[in-house]
Amino acid sequence: MPQVRFDAYYRYDELTRILHAFAEEYPQLVRIESIGKSYEGRDIWLLTLTNFATGPAEEKPALWVDGNIHASEVSPSSACLYLIHRLTREYGSHEKITRCLDTRAFYICPRVNPDGAEWALADKPKIIRSSTRPYPYDEDPIGGLVTEDIDGDGRMLMMRIPDPNGNWKKHPDEPRLMIRRDPDEVGGEYYRILPEGRFDEPFDPAILTIQPRKEGLDLNRNFPSNWRQEHEQSGAGPYPTSEPEVRAIVDFIAKHPNITGGVTFHTWSGVLLRPYSHQPDDAFPAEDLWTYQKIGAKGTEITGYPNISVYHDFKYHPKEYISGVFDDWMYDHRGVFAWTVEIWSPQQQAGITDLKFIDWYREHPVEDDLKLLKWSDEALGGRGYVDWYPFEHPQLGRVELGGWDMLYAWRNPPPEFLEKEVALFPDWLVWHLLIAPKLAVYEATVEPLGDALYKVRLVVQNTGWLPTYITKKALEKKLVRGVIAEIELPDGATLQLGKPREELGQLEGRAYKPSAASVWNTDTTDDRAKVEWVVHAPQGGTVRLTARHDRAGVVRVECPLASTAR
Numbered sequence: 001m002p003q004v005r006f007d008a009y010y011r012y013d014e015l016t017r018i019l020h021a022f023a024e025e026y027p028q029l030v031r032i033e034s035i036g037k038s039y040e041g042r043d044i045w046l047l048t049l050t051n052f053a054t055g056p057a058e059e060k061p062a063l064w065v066d067g068n069i070h071a072s073e074v075s076p077s078s079a080c081l082y083l084i085h086r087l088t089r090e091y092g093s094h095e096k097i098t099r100c101l102d103t104r105a106f107y108i109c110p111r112v113n114p115d116g117a118e119w120a121l122a123d124k125p126k127i128i129r130s131s132t133r134p135y136p137y138d139e140d141p142i143g144g145l146v147t148e149d150i151d152g153d154g155r156m157l158m159m160r161i162p163d164p165n166g167n168w169k170k171h172p173d174e175p176r177l178m179i180r181r182d183p184d185e186v187g188g189e190y191y192r193i194l195p196e197g198r199f200d201e202p203f204d205p206a207i208l209t210i211q212p213r214k215e216g217l218d219l220n221r222n223f224p225s226n227w228r229q230e231h232e233q234s235g236a237g238p239y240p241t242s243e244p245e246v247r248a249i250v251d252f253i254a255k256h257p258n259i260t261g262g263v264t265f266h267t268w269s270g271v272l273l274r275p276y277s278h279q280p281d282d283a284f285p286a287e288d289l290w291t292y293q294k295i296g297a298k299g300t301e302i303t304g305y306p307n308i309s310v311y312h313d314f315k316y317h318p319k320e321y322i323s324g325v326f327d328d329w330m331y332d333h334r335g336v337f338a339w340t341v342e343i344w345s346p347q348q349q350a351g352i353t354d355l356k357f358i359d360w361y362r363e364h365p366v367e368d369d370l371k372l373l374k375w376s377d378e379a380l381g382g383r384g385y386v387d388w389y390p391f392e393h394p395q396l397g398r399v400e401l402g403g404w405d406m407l408y409a410w411r412n413p414p415p416e417f418l419e420k421e422v423a424l425f426p427d428w429l430v431w432h433l434l435i436a437p438k439l440a441v442y443e444a445t446v447e448p449l450g451d452a453l454y455k456v457r458l459v460v461q462n463t464g465w466l467p468t469y470i471t472k473k474a475l476e477k478k479l480v481r482g483v484i485a486e487i488e489l490p491d492g493a494t495l496q497l498g499k500p501r502e503e504l505g506q507l508e509g510r511a512y513k514p515s516a517a518s519v520w521n522t523d524t525t526d527d528r529a530k531v532e533w534v535v536h537a538p539q540g541g542t543v544r545l546t547a548r549h550d551r552a553g554v555v556r557v558e559c560p561l562a563s564t565a566r
Contacts, residue, residue, distance in 0.1 A: 019045050060258060063263070063432060079343060224324070269314075302427050484504070488544040
């Protein structure tokens with residue numbers, strides 16, 4: 001079994017070794033390929049997981065799973081690794097995992113952004129939002145604070161700088177904790193708080209600013225759906241899919257119409273996010289909203305993470321919205337249900353339950369900070385929130401360093417908490433794939449008519465919970481073709497009635513059926529479709545029937561002529 005730990009974060013070379021080891025150890029279940037190169041030329045690895053003995057992955061419904069599109073969000077790679085670990089380890093012993101891999105497929109891309117992750121995991125980390133490509137300008141920024149580990153202790157903390165006009169003061173009962181100065185307060189001991197780092201030249205101690213990142217891209221603003229230019233959406237790139245990492249994902253998904261849904265792992269907040277980012281829930285077809293909510297409810301039941309709308313509950317500013325994101329693109333352009341999972345919530349770990357995910361950072365009670373400090377002391381041994389200590393800054397003079405070690409306690413789970421957190425997700429992901437539409441043969445018969453004529457009948461059905469088209473949005477945009485049935489004749493046979501290829505339309509699942517059994521809610525067989533042919537075959541033989549659907553898979557059956565039924 002591949003040697004993989006879930007109390008550590010892996011750099012690119014080691015992650016590559018582990019992924020290839022899974023493919024070597026489980027060739028019947030795992031295949032690995034590069035779907036493209038990053039900006040710096042690293043392979044973007046993708047693993048396909050299915051039981052290849054039951055058919056190729058592209059002939060089965062599939063779920064896309066990825067992680068680490070943002071540079072420092074490295075625990076999403078671990079979530080993908082843990083999913084691979086569970087699927088390979090428990091295939092054959094876990095009923096749902098076995099059924100899932102026998103009938104369906106996963107496409108898993110653990111590290112979308114290998115360049116940014118290398119910067120974040122370096123011995124001397126550099127924290128950026130996403131891609132390492134300079135954007136929007138090539139030249140280096142001038143002036144301002146550059147965040148870095150200035151005292152060389154391996155941490156990037158905060159700087160507490162005495163300033164009579166500062167916004168912060170010490171908590172009266174807990175001096176480690178900094179709280180905001182009251183609006184009308186004067187005459188106390190006040191501070192400014194800035195990230196640990198040094199100031200680029202030119203430096204003026206009276207004017208303290210933060211240097212903008214040279215690497216201003218956000219790969220999760222570069223997807224085609226509702227993409228906007230830089231003046232409206234920062235980090236969006238010069239055009240949709242301009243960045244090789246995003247282009248690799250979009251190209252792969254577009255070329256694999258069997259993908260029935262998607263989950264992208266991010267950090268942090270401890271929440272399951274669904275579209276839309278830019279418009280309210282009443283913009284959804286009603287059935288799609290209801291189904292999104294039902295899938296989310298199952299996710300909450302399994303993981304404990306709340307499921308919410310980005311537009312209604314996760315906007316960074318009430319008058320603004322984000323655009324060009326993965327899950328909006330998957331739903332709006334591909335017509336499938338997609339989610340963004342934000343791993344890890346220090347607040348929830350500290351017992352803060354009444355949490356407004358984004359609003360909390362704008363306004364929250366001091367009692368929450370005290371709970372977080374207590375959690376750091378007790379659960380993290382004080383490593384999360386560091387006591388302030390004096391430091392002679394080369395430009396500012398005497399300051400204090402301390403406060404939250406964000407890279408350790410906030411951006412990702414601390415390593416000792418990692419496995420417990422990423423273990424929450426595989427059961428929901430397997431469930432999410434098992435609800436996908438699945439084509440099956442209900443009936444295949446041959447009826448002799450005399451004079452070497454045979455009536456061939458094929459009835460197929462969708463055994464999945466979701467309809468073959470997945471979403472009403474897909475129907476609205478005509479994104480998916482109906483079931484296609486084909487007949488292959490033996491030598492010497494001719495088709496007397498019917499066509500070699502017939503389109504049978506879409507098949508419903510159980511998702512959009514009402515829950516109340518009544519005379520108004522009858523359960524018709526709209527999950528089935530039939531096709532009939534008349535074949536003239538003087539020499540007999542076998543007809544081969546195929547039914548296929550881009551999202552529901554492929555089924556094949558052989559019918560000997562002159563037989564009665566199957």
